[in-house]
Amino acid sequence: MTVTATSVDQSDQARPESATASRGARLLRFVPAAAAALSGVLLYVSFPPRTLWWLALPAFAIFGWVLRGRSWKAGLGLGYLFGLGFLLPLLVWTGVEVGPAPWIALVAIEAVFVALVGAGVAAVSKLPAWPLWAAAVWIAGEAVRARVPFRGFPWGKIAFGQADGVFLPLAALGGTPVLGFAVVLCGFGLYEVVRLVLDGRRTRAVRRSAAALALLSVAVPVVGAVAARPLVSDKAENGTTTVALIQGNVPRLGLDFNAQRRAVLDYHARETLRLAARVKAGEVARPDLVLWPENSSDIDPFANADARAVIDGAAKAIGAPISVGGVVERDGKWYNEQILWDQVKGPVDTYDKRQIQPFGEYLPLRSFIGAINKNWTSMVRQGFSRGTKPGVFAMANAKVGLVTCYEAAFDWAVRDTVTDGAQIISVPSNNATFDRSEMTYQQLAMSRVRAVEHSRTVTVPVTSGVSAIILPDGRITQKTGMFVADFLVQKVPLRSSQTPATTLGILPEIALVLVAAGGLGWAIGAGVRGRRARGV
Template sequence: MTVSAPPVGPSDQLEPQATRPSGAARLLRLVPAAVAALSGVLLYVSFPPRTLWWLALPAFALFGWVLRGRGWKAAAGLGYLFGLGFLLPLLVWTGVEVGPGPWLALVAVEAVLVALVGVGVAAVSRLPAWPLWAAALWTAGEAVRARVPFGGFPWGKIAFGQADGVFLPLAAVGGTPVLGFAVVLCGFALYEVVRLVLDRRRTREVSRSAAAIALLGVAVPVLGALAARPLVSDRAEDGTATVAVIQGNVPRLGLEFNAQRRAVLDYHARETERLAARVAAGEVPRPDFVLWPENSSDIDPFAYADAADVTDKAAEAIGAPVSVGGVVEREGKLYNEQILWDPVKGPTQTYDKRQVQPFGEYLPLRSLLGAINKNWTTMVRQDFSRGSKPGVFDIGGTRVGLATCYEAAFDWAVRDTVTHGAQMISVPSNNATFDRSEMTYQQLAMSRVRAVEHSRTVTVPVTSGVSAIIMPDGRITQRTGMFVADSLVQKVPLRSSETPATRLGILPEMALVLIAAGGVGWAVGAGLRGRRAG
């Protein structure tokens, strides 16, 4: 007897069951994201006040690993995580007195620009010599961040984390763009060397040209830095000057540092008079001139006779010109101004800060922010106006360039003091509003890089510290503590020669941006050709 089975309908057929990824598999998918964020943190740890500059290399090696071969969406996400890991801890000081809102908003915007760099790096990672294109892309990203939005925010340039590193002499070759490019190139190339070694072990084959390029990517930045060492010198070319840096301290920390009328001015005048007593006692040499910090006069000495009188007496006591930082109003406009105060003639020269700080010295989108929350506009009641001329004081034949506080982060603001004849540079600053955060150490590192970049002595007078005297080779020879009254006196070398970085200006950065654009163009073209062929 034959029995025939009934037909099997579609609903009775067995369908393959979709297998859910195991817990371990799901965790593995999170590894690239975790590595991207942690490599950003590693990059942050390489920055001052720590001297772990070399951690930037493994940070970029890991960043290269997570980006290589990724699609643009994944690369954007991983780049954003890298940016958050780096910038969240680096810029935490921006929220010390105003709360986390501005800090988080700033980091969120800046990390978007890092994410775009991540997309570019992933695209060029398929090209020959990809570390070169990728490092140029990072430099291009820094160039954008230094200009937009609201005039830019260059804080976190890789160069500013290298004040203690072997790559520092490259600042004299091509400024912060070349120094940062070399570090990033070395990091990406380091990953490529490791990748090729692992490929060789697995396949027994490796492209000799790829290996040579990767090794050159590691070796050339290091050898270039060693070759650039002769550009770094603290030899006096135009004699010397004895300079005094005054740190008067402030009566209280935070945004209310100047709430007590004339207190900050009195503190700096008092410390100057103490120094005058030490000079009279023969403990220290008489300075040729004295440098006070930004905002060292908390009231306008042109508008208030008592402020002018206090400044006069301090200059007379020390018997030397004093560069005073004040907030000055002219024709209804506010200026962050440095005033050269002669002990006999009074005020003789001025410099108005040109790169004013958004949300600190002026408020972008004021009407929009006020419509959202009126309290936000009270932090900056009146916008500061920008100066228009480079700051170079001629003090008894010594030409002192001025880059006020925030300006030290901007290549152009420091360079044009040197191209206008500065034989040394001063960076008067006020960090009292940032408490005991890492901000002051980050800014001090910038000044060390600027010293090497332009081969100039750099002095950093700060209201509350850390104040310092920096030699043209980037060494700090004297420094103060934080939130103490103190003074520094030293004979420093004056120099007039220009480094290649000073002479070339923006050209190295432009060249690296063009290299980045060429790499992206090549990657896009290769991708389009691949799609057509497929």
């Protein structure tokens, strides 16, 4: 009897310990999923308006820890969670005025691309020098996301979170692909260094080649950024020009500001007249050229004499050419157009926006979307047509490249204004639809990266803010507040030399995509050989 009682006591004591261990094991299974989502959130926090660019490194270090050594199927799911953690907060502004459904749908689709990247990173993570292959896979994913669907959505490129970072000079070397690659490589390399150190403490044996490659993954991007600094310059090569940016503001926030089109035009004319009065009084330098934002005249000045008279009066008062953002109908089609308005001759040149925004400026899948919710189709009743040529306006003594709002996210749309002769770049925008969200700061950061990428002054005139003047080294020298009427005037350098990024164009991106393809091919081949060997 004594033996039996003892056995029962031992069994009763063992059960709670076993149950606790089982619960702990179940909870541990959720750790990779939680870490993937939280590292995505950490990556979001590294983006503007915050200046915590360096958080991208631990974000990718944790993502590397989550994915390394796992199957591609696990990588697919973990990558999707990482994408949700990153993109849900980053793109929340897309639902500011239209509700959460389009925002969630956009994120759900864009996170699929990140999921595929996760699968690819998991596959190459078993290779030697895996951070190199994994970083290239990430950039390949960005390259695809920037092109499909509906001509792409590159918002959230890693490069766009690095406007305040030490890696920024790499934009001048190889554009956004090289800048993003360096950040991701450094992040994955950081995890690999930590992993090898911990393994070394346990086993007291670390291969020198593995340690050297891990250290190089961290060191090469940093050294490369330092070496690229001479490519960044704000010196004038072709003299200077005095530029004025007009921010007229809008009557009210949200989508219904479009109903106040004449008020918006009048606000921008009024702010231009206020600048003209300050110039006449000798309080402000006379500008050589004036830049109005996108949608500053949603009344077609070619078809409406009153709008034409307002713009003409503003140009004559300031005594300088104005680039006016208009909505223009031509041959039954509508265009989001920049109009070069000479103070003597009137309208003399135009640029039609080429990369128009799906679901904002035109509506793909209209019948399908209408079947889901008729209110969504009514928001985009008349879609815009695309322009076909880059826009470079000859304004006073400067050649000004036009990149309208959403186009700033696309590498090609900015580069071909420079290769077409632009000495400065203007990014006229209209962010009034998105309230006081982070969207305007994210877009401003893109313009800072573009300034360094092509070594050009970038001006950002916005209807409601934040308008800014950015020098070729990426520094913001002047900016406005949001939802205030204001103007900025500054003498800026004119430059005509091309950075390696401008000259090379798409070639660095193609090279990194080929590296990614090579790594994936190696990983797939190694997996097939391994399965065959196990079968034998």
